[in-house]
Amino acid sequence: MNHDHELRYPEAQEAIRPLGEEVPSSVPRQWYNLNADFPEPLAPALNPATDEPVTPADLAPLFPMGLIAQEASTQRYIDIPQAVREVYALWRPSPLRRALRLERSLGTRAKIYYKYEGVSPTGSHKPNTAVPQAYYNKVEGIDRLTTETGAGQWGASLAFACALFGMHSQTWQVRASYDEKPYRRYQMEVYGSSCHPSPSRLTRAGRELLARLPDTTGSLGMAISEAVETAAGDPRTHYALGSVLNHVMIHQSVIGLELLDQLAQVGESQADIVFGCAGGGSNLAGLTFPLIGRNLREGGTTRFVACEPAACPSITAGEFRYDFGDVAGLTPKLMMYTLGTDFVPPAIHAGGLRYHGMSPMVSHAIHLGLMDAVAIDQDHSFRAGVAFARAEGIIPAPESTHAIAAALDYVTSSAVAGEVVVIGVSGNGVLDLPAYAGRNRT
Amino acid sequence: MNHDHELRYPEAQEAIRPLGEEVPSSVPRQWYNLNADFPEPLAPALNPATDEPVTPADLAPLFPMGLIAQEASTQRYIDIPQAVREVYALWRPSPLRRALRLERSLGTRAKIYYKYEGVSPTGSHKPNTAVPQAYYNKVEGIDRLTTETGAGQWGASLAFACALFGMHSQTWQVRASYDEKPYRRYQMEVYGSSCHPSPSRLTRAGRELLARLPDTTGSLGMAISEAVETAAGDPRTHYALGSVLNHVMIHQSVIGLELLDQLAQVGESQADIVFGCAGGGSNLAGLTFPLIGRNLREGGTTRFVACEPAACPSITAGEFRYDFGDVAGLTPKLMMYTLGTDFVPPAIHAGGLRYHGMSPMVSHAIHLGLMDAVAIDQDHSFRAGVAFARAEGIIPAPESTHAIAAALDYVTSSAVAGEVVVIGVSGNGVLDLPAYAGRNRT
Numbered sequence: 001m002n003h004d005h006e007l008r009y010p011e012a013q014e015a016i017r018p019l020g021e022e023v024p025s026s027v028p029r030q031w032y033n034l035n036a037d038f039p040e041p042l043a044p045a046l047n048p049a050t051d052e053p054v055t056p057a058d059l060a061p062l063f064p065m066g067l068i069a070q071e072a073s074t075q076r077y078i079d080i081p082q083a084v085r086e087v088y089a090l091w092r093p094s095p096l097r098r099a100l101r102l103e104r105s106l107g108t109r110a111k112i113y114y115k116y117e118g119v120s121p122t123g124s125h126k127p128n129t130a131v132p133q134a135y136y137n138k139v140e141g142i143d144r145l146t147t148e149t150g151a152g153q154w155g156a157s158l159a160f161a162c163a164l165f166g167m168h169s170q171t172w173q174v175r176a177s178y179d180e181k182p183y184r185r186y187q188m189e190v191y192g193s194s195c196h197p198s199p200s201r202l203t204r205a206g207r208e209l210l211a212r213l214p215d216t217t218g219s220l221g222m223a224i225s226e227a228v229e230t231a232a233g234d235p236r237t238h239y240a241l242g243s244v245l246n247h248v249m250i251h252q253s254v255i256g257l258e259l260l261d262q263l264a265q266v267g268e269s270q271a272d273i274v275f276g277c278a279g280g281g282s283n284l285a286g287l288t289f290p291l292i293g294r295n296l297r298e299g300g301t302t303r304f305v306a307c308e309p310a311a312c313p314s315i316t317a318g319e320f321r322y323d324f325g326d327v328a329g330l331t332p333k334l335m336m337y338t339l340g341t342d343f344v345p346p347a348i349h350a351g352g353l354r355y356h357g358m359s360p361m362v363s364h365a366i367h368l369g370l371m372d373a374v375a376i377d378q379d380h381s382f383r384a385g386v387a388f389a390r391a392e393g394i395i396p397a398p399e400s401t402h403a404i405a406a407a408l409d410y411v412t413s414s415a416v417a418g419e420v421v422v423i424g425v426s427g428n429g430v431l432d433l434p435a436y437a438g439r440n441r442t
Numbered sequence: 443m444n445h446d447h448e449l450r451y452p453e454a455q456e457a458i459r460p461l462g463e464e465v466p467s468s469v470p471r472q473w474y475n476l477n478a479d480f481p482e483p484l485a486p487a488l489n490p491a492t493d494e495p496v497t498p499a500d501l502a503p504l505f506p507m508g509l510i511a512q513e514a515s516t517q518r519y520i521d522i523p524q525a526v527r528e529v530y531a532l533w534r535p536s537p538l539r540r541a542l543r544l545e546r547s548l549g550t551r552a553k554i555y556y557k558y559e560g561v562s563p564t565g566s567h568k569p570n571t572a573v574p575q576a577y578y579n580k581v582e583g584i585d586r587l588t589t590e591t592g593a594g595q596w597g598a599s600l601a602f603a604c605a606l607f608g609m610h611s612q613t614w615q616v617r618a619s620y621d622e623k624p625y626r627r628y629q630m631e632v633y634g635s636s637c638h639p640s641p642s643r644l645t646r647a648g649r650e651l652l653a654r655l656p657d658t659t660g661s662l663g664m665a666i667s668e669a670v671e672t673a674a675g676d677p678r679t680h681y682a683l684g685s686v687l688n689h690v691m692i693h694q695s696v697i698g699l700e701l702l703d704q705l706a707q708v709g710e711s712q713a714d715i716v717f718g719c720a721g722g723g724s725n726l727a728g729l730t731f732p733l734i735g736r737n738l739r740e741g742g743t744t745r746f747v748a749c750e751p752a753a754c755p756s757i758t759a760g761e762f763r764y765d766f767g768d769v770a771g772l773t774p775k776l777m778m779y780t781l782g783t784d785f786v787p788p789a790i791h792a793g794g795l796r797y798h799g800m801s802p803m804v805s806h807a808i809h810l811g812l813m814d815a816v817a818i819d820q821d822h823s824f825r826a827g828v829a830f831a832r833a834e835g836i837i838p839a840p841e842s843t844h845a846i847a848a849a850l851d852y853v854t855s856s857a858v859a860g861e862v863v864v865i866g867v868s869g870n871g872v873l874d875l876p877a878y879a880g881r882n883r884t
Contacts, residue, residue, distance in 0.1 A: 393563045
C-alpha cells in the first residue's frame with residue numbers, strides 16, 4: 001500500500017472554489033449587520049495621526065478590501081460566500097437546547113435554553129469569523145495571516161481556517177501562555193501554522209522589548225505589535241483580529257440568526273431575556289444583534305445582558321470615550337467603553353474576557369440603552385459552570401460561565417413561570433479544565 | 443440576587459424519569475444485536491472456577507440484571523429507554539460527513555465519508571455505553587459505580603453519565619496517566635465523581651501491590667482489581683466496563699444504525715468498505731455490526747477492516763482461544779483473539795487501543811470471515827491524522843488515526859472511482875494534542 005499522504009494543496013482560486021456540497025438551509029445564507037438598524041449611527045474609528053475618520057486606504061496594508069468594505073457597511077444583510085457556508089456546515093447550525101435538567105435541578109418554571117458554540121472544531125465561536133477572514137484574504141491572493149493570541153483560542157481558530165483554505169498563519173502568543181498552556185499551540189501546529197512566544201526575536205518590536213525587558217512574560221499589546229509589524233512589512237501577508245472590529249461582529253451574527261430560527265422552530269415567539277459573556281464583544285454581538293435588530297424593526301421586547309468579569313469590568317466600570325484598541329497605540333482610535341489602555345486585568349481564567357475595551361458596536365448598543373450589563377465574580381461564575389456541567393453534561397468555557405452565572409442568578413430570583421431565558425454558551429471548557437481543578441463542589 | 447445554585451438532585455426514580463423532551467427520530471429507538479444474526483453462535487464466557495458457561499448469578503454482584511440480560515441476549519433489536527434517548531440527543535445522531543476536501547487533496551475519485559463520534563460531551567464514542575450502563579444501574583437502585591481507566595476517556599465518560607442520572611462514579615486510573623495527564627481527572631471531578639491513582643491505599647489489592655511494588659506506575663490490570671474489589675464489597679455499588687462485553691457492543695450499535703440511515707439519506711445504497719479502529723472492539727463493533735447484520739440478512743457486500751496498532755496486534759498476531767479479560771484473572775474467560783494476559787503493550791499514544799485481547803463478538807466476526815484486520819504503525823497513523831486535520835478541520839483522536847491511515851492507504855492504492863469508503867472517527871484528539879507535538883509535517 002502507498003504510505004505517502006502528502007496533501008497537494010490546490011492553488012489560491014481552487015482553494016476557495018465551493019465544493020458543490022449541499023449546505024443545509026438551516027445554515028444562514030447572509031450575515032446581519034446592526035449598523036443598518038441603530039437609531040443613531042456608530043461613531044467612526046479615527047486615524048490616530050489625524051483624528052479624522054479612517055479611510056479604506058488607511059486599512060489596506062493590513063486587511064483585504066472585502067473586509068474593509070464590511071467594516072464600513074450599513075447594509076442590513078450581507079451574503080455569505082458559498083465556500084464559507086460549506087465550512088460553517090462542519091458544525092453549524094450550532095445547537096439550541098432546552099436545559100430541562102438544569103431547570104429541574106433548580107426547581108424553576110422558567111424555560112432555559114442555551115445556544116452552544118462549543119461544537120466548533122476548535123471549541124468556541126471564534127471560527128465563525130476566522131473562516132470568512134481567511135476566505136476574503138485568500139480571494140485577494142493573500143496566503144499568510146498574522147495575529148496575536150492570549151490563551152490561544154483565537155490563534156487556533158485562525159490556524160484551523162487557514163488550513164481549510166490552503167493558507168498559513170503566524171500567531172504571536174503571550175509568552176506566559178505559550179510556556180504554561182501548550183495545547184492550543186500544538187493545535188495550531190497540527191493545522192500547519194506556526195506559533196511564536198511574544199516577545200520574540202523575529203520582529204524589531206520583539207527584539208527591542210527583549211532588550212529592555214529580558215524577563216517579561218509578554219502581553220497581548222506586545223504580541224499585537226509583533227503581528228502588525230510582520231504583516232505591514234510583507235505585501236503577501238495580512239493581519240487578522242478576532243474581536244472588536246465591525247466585520248467580526250457581522251460574521252458572528254450567524255449565532256443570533258440561527259437562534260431566531262431555532263426559537264421559532266420550538267414554538268417560542270421570542271426570547272424574554274438573553275445572557276451573553278462579554279470580553280471584546282464578538283460572542284455577545286453575534287448572539288444578540290440579530291435580536292436587537294428585530295426589537296428595533298418590529299417592536300420586540302427581548303432584553304439583553306452583557307456579562308463581564310468583575311476583574312475586568314469595561315462596561316460596568318469603564319468610560320464611554322475614544323481610546324486605542326491596543327496597548328501600544330498602533331490601532332485606530334475607537335469610540336467604546338474602556339478601562340484605559342494602561343489597565344492591566346488580573347490573571348483570571350477567562351482569558352478571552354481580559355480586554356481593556358469593548359467592541360464599538362457593543363458599546364454603542366449599550367450607550368443607546370439597547371442592552372444592560374452585569375459584572376460577575378470569578379468564583380461565582382465557576383460555581384455556576386459546575387452546576388451547569390452536572391445538569392447538562394457540558395463543561396462550559398470559563399468565559400461562558402459568566403453568562404451562565406448571571407442567568408442562574410436571574411432565574412432563581414426574578415424569573416416568572418414560562419419566561420424564555422437564553423444563555424449564550426460561547427465555548428467548551430475542555431482545554432480549560434485545570435481552571436476547574438479544585439472547584440468540584442457546587 | 444441569589445448566589446446559591448446547589449443542585450437538588452432528585453431521587454433515583456425521578457432521575458430516570460424521561461424529561462418529556464421530543465427526541466429527533468434520527469436518534470435510534472432500538473439497539474442492534476449481531477448475536478441474532480451470526481451464522482454460528484458465539485462461544486459462551488466461562489466461569490474461571492468451573493469452566494462452565496457463566497450464569498446471571500455469577501455476574502449479579504457486579505452488574506444490574508438489565509445489563510446481564512443484554513449480555514446473554516440473542517434478540518435482534520432491543521428498545522432504548524426514553525431517558526437514555528434523551529441523553530443521546532445531546533449529541534446524537536453524530537454526523538456522517540463527506541470528506542470532500544480530503545478527496546480533493548488526495549486527488550481520489552473514491553467517495554470518502556466519515557462518521558464522527560468526537561462530538562459527544564467527552565469527545566469519543568464512550569458515552570454511547572456509559573449512559574445506558576448508568577441508567578440500568580440506577581433503575582435497580584444502584585447509586586455508585588466503580589471502574590478503571592487508562593488515559594481517562596472511559597472514566598470521564600462514565601462520570602458524565604453518572605452526573606446526568608444523579609449518580610457517583612469512582613475511577614481507578616493507572617498512576618502514570620493520573621500523574622502525567624490530569625485533564626480527564628479534572629473532567630471527572632467537575633462531573634462530581636472521583637478519581638484515584640492505582641494502585642491506591644483504598645483497597646486491599648492496592649495496598650498489597652504498593653507493599654510489593656512501592657514504585658509501580660500502575661497498570662490497567664491493577665486498576666481493574668481495585669474497582670472490582672470495591673464494587674464486590676458494597677451492595678449499593680456496581681462495576682462498569684467500557685468495552686469488550688456483549689452489552690457494550692450492543693449499546694455502541696447506535697453508530698452503525700445511524701450510519702445506515704445517513705448513507706441512505708445521501709443516496710448511497712451501501713458502503714463498499716468501512717474502516718474502524720480496534721482496541722477492545724466497542725467502537726469497531728458499533729460502527730460495523732449493523733452493516734454486517736445487513737450483509738448477512740440481505741446479501742450486502744460491504745467489506746470491513748479492523749485497524750489495530752502494530753504495537754498491540756491482538757487480531758493480526760494473536761491467537762483465537764479462551765483467555766482472561768484482565769491481567770489478574772478475575773474476569774470470566776472469554777473466547778477471543780488475544781496476545782495473552784502477560785502481553786504488555788508499549789506506551790503508544792493511542793491508549794484506548796492498548797488491550798491484550800479483543801471483544802468476543804468482534805473476535806467471532808473475524809473468525810467467521812465477516813471482517814478483515816490490518817496493523818498500522820504509530821508514525822504512519824499520526825501522519826494520516828495530520829493530513830485529515832488539515833483537510834477536514836478536525837483533529838482526530840490517536841486511536842481514530844489508525845482507521846484514517848488504513849483508509850487513506852486503501853484509497854491511494856486500490857479504490858476505484860465512485861467507491862464508497864467510510865471511516866469511523868471514534869473521537870477528537872483535543873486532550874491528546876501533546877501526542878501530536880512535533881508531528882506537524884505530513
